Amino acid sequence: MAASELPDLSPIRRVVLDIEGTTTPISFVADVLFPYARDNVRSHLAATYGSSEETRADVALLRAQVEEDLAQGVDGAVPIPADGEGVAVVVEALAVNVEAMIRADRKVTALKQLQGRIWRRGFHSGELRSEVYDDAAEALRRWRAKAYIYSSGSREAQRLIFANTAAHGDIRDHLCGFFDTTIGPKREVSSYYEIWQTLGTDRPSQILFLTDVYQEATAAKAAGLEVLISIRPGNAPLPDNHGFPTITSFAQISI
Template sequence: MPIRAILTDIEGTTSAVSFVFDVLFPYAREHLPAFVRAHAGEAEVAAQLEAVRAESGETEADVERVIEILLGWIAEDRKATPLKALQGMVWEQGYRAGQLKGHVYPDAVAALRRWKSGGYDLYVYSSGSIQAQRLIFGCSEAGDLSPLFSGYFDTTSGPKREAASYARIAEAIGRPAGEILFLSDVVQELDAARAAGMCTCGLAREGGELAGHPAVASFAAIEPAAF
């Protein structure tokens, strides 16, 4: 069946991994403690702090201890949903203040625009929160790319290396999995998407292979109609 929708990863796919690790994570590490202290009493933040306590098993942790836990999770790049949500809030302040600009590869920008104008529905699936995804594309170096996308998915849809997550996303999109092309630089994610019935294409920007999947070095080499 023909491809009707394209689901893309961010890190290493549309955007440089170095942007996340060298820009976003240090920014969050520096600004998160003050942000949490200043906003701990607000409902949206308080809910995430409670989620940190629950996930860490430290249900009585005070705000300073929760901050310590969060900084530890940042250091180990833990895919914890409450951490991702709080990072997204911190990054939003940075983007809105003009201190951050989302990195998106020029070849990805050009292809996404071409696919959108060609009638494909575009979606994002990343371990970063939906809020963080919106910010990378909405406040990108190439301008506001958010009109290109029809939806965003994060770890609330499930882990990225489990087929069930992709089945949920296909159901949410409202298309058979076979009509969706998933793009990623991680073979285990591609394996999971394929197991759910999606078509796959790997991004190997530095060359090499992603075993079992077609792989390209640039979005310019991807032709959805060929899948």
């Protein structure tokens, strides 16, 4: 099948969408969301450390992730002192690790959960407004009761993005649910098998997955899902002869 030809999508019963590079410009995530989290991590942790159950949970996840990173020699990982060393010292070590994870674009739950908490403040204060492609927003309206999100960002972060779009307002009503890396990494076949089991279609091929990442497309296809790759400005180039049908707009999809 030529990459420009779309398969027969009439059997599709559910649609699962990536965010970055698919529904939303990569530039918004890389140039707005990531810097906001980086610039506000210290103030967020300092303000909530010791007083917020959410932050206690976030710090516990970060400590566990950093211990694993140190054991594996991950670049940028530094030890996190015990709480008895003082809040300022602990917060600084946490922030240094978070900054290293952001630079490396790590897809780990410890980072993504904390980023979601920080972005919440930005969206609620009005400092942040998200970008969703016009064709994606219109397609979500057409696909109501069929569409789900699967992103490495936390489910909270996903909801914030679709609740606070600059051009379309709150479009969460057009989505049925959200998956993040707690169901599994996006480049592993088992993650898509779990999504199929959760959505409950008769066959995995009744689920359409849209992504801009070749490795994710390969994993989803191996699990039996139908796959289209999204071509958007700023997306990474695909391998030659990648073999997947591609789209440049959701308007090309009829289901």
